[in-house]
Amino acid sequence: HVSIPIDYNIVDMEYDKALNRMAELRQQMFDLVGYVFSPTKKQDKIDALQRMGITFTSFTDSGEIELDKSVLKYIDHPLANMLVEYSKIEKFFGTYLKNLKSFRTIYPDGIKIEYKTTTVATGRFSCGKSKGNPYFAPLNMQNQPKQELFKYVHEDEQLGYIVNMEREGAIGKMKVKVGIRDAFVAPEGYVFLNADYAGQELRCMANLSNEPIF
Numbered sequence: 001h002v003s004i005p006i007d008y009n010i011v012d013m014e015y016d017k018a019l020n021r022m023a024e025l026r027q028q029m030f031d032l033v034g035y036v037f038s039p040t041k042k043q044d045k046i047d048a049l050q051r052m053g054i055t056f057t058s059f060t061d062s063g064e065i066e067l068d069k070s071v072l073k074y075i076d077h078p079l080a081n082m083l084v085e086y087s088k089i090e091k092f093f094g095t096y097l098k099n100l101k102s103f104r105t106i107y108p109d110g111i112k113i114e115y116k117t118t119t120v121a122t123g124r125f126s127c128g129k130s131k132g133n134p135y136f137a138p139l140n141m142q143n144q145p146k147q148e149l150f151k152y153v154h155e156d157e158q159l160g161y162i163v164n165m166e167r168e169g170a171i172g173k174m175k176v177k178v179g180i181r182d183a184f185v186a187p188e189g190y191v192f193l194n195a196d197y198a199g200q201e202l203r204c205m206a207n208l209s210n211e212p213i214f
Contacts, residue, residue, distance in 0.1 A: 002187050003110030004141075010183040011100045018093040025086045032079055039086045042067055052079050092145060096180060103137065110187070111137035122201055147179030 030036050033051055037044040046056070046065055054075060058066040072084045103111060114136040116126045129138040152170035156162045163174065186192050197203075205211075 005110040005185040007183045007185055008104050014180050015097045015101050018089050022089055025082050029082050113141050144181050148175050151176050
């Protein structure tokens, strides 16, 4: 197995950015509501939203107020918007960033990833460390969050074309991948190849059923 280098400077940058944004959101929510509360506890969120005049209309079978992400995103209020953003960042921070940051001392020269081809019923690859096997890093490379933004293309007298974040005067735009995926670096002499089966299950069904049209 070839080790995959990790750019821990990018990990640190994303880690600090998430921490800072969560701190900003907490302070903004506390200022809006007028007191300190936990943006991760359901009852605290309910109390804060009710203080803002929000009336809840979605309930569980047992009569409790429903307040998951699917409910919050339909509440038209700045506090609800901030709670949705906070929850998203906190999940990203706890699920991915803390794990990757801990790799610095364990895997300073890179990580080895285990791919399995026989553990998923559909025949797709799965990725993750087997229990009791310290050789591979406990990381699923297949579910690292994909973050994208648009950059704008401008004409330049010296270079021909340049790409930046300025929208005004642009002759085109392009989608650019950013964020934590940039921390994974292809080893020297290698490149990352992204491949996926398109509609694998449907194609298998069509083949097995001798479907002539699919």
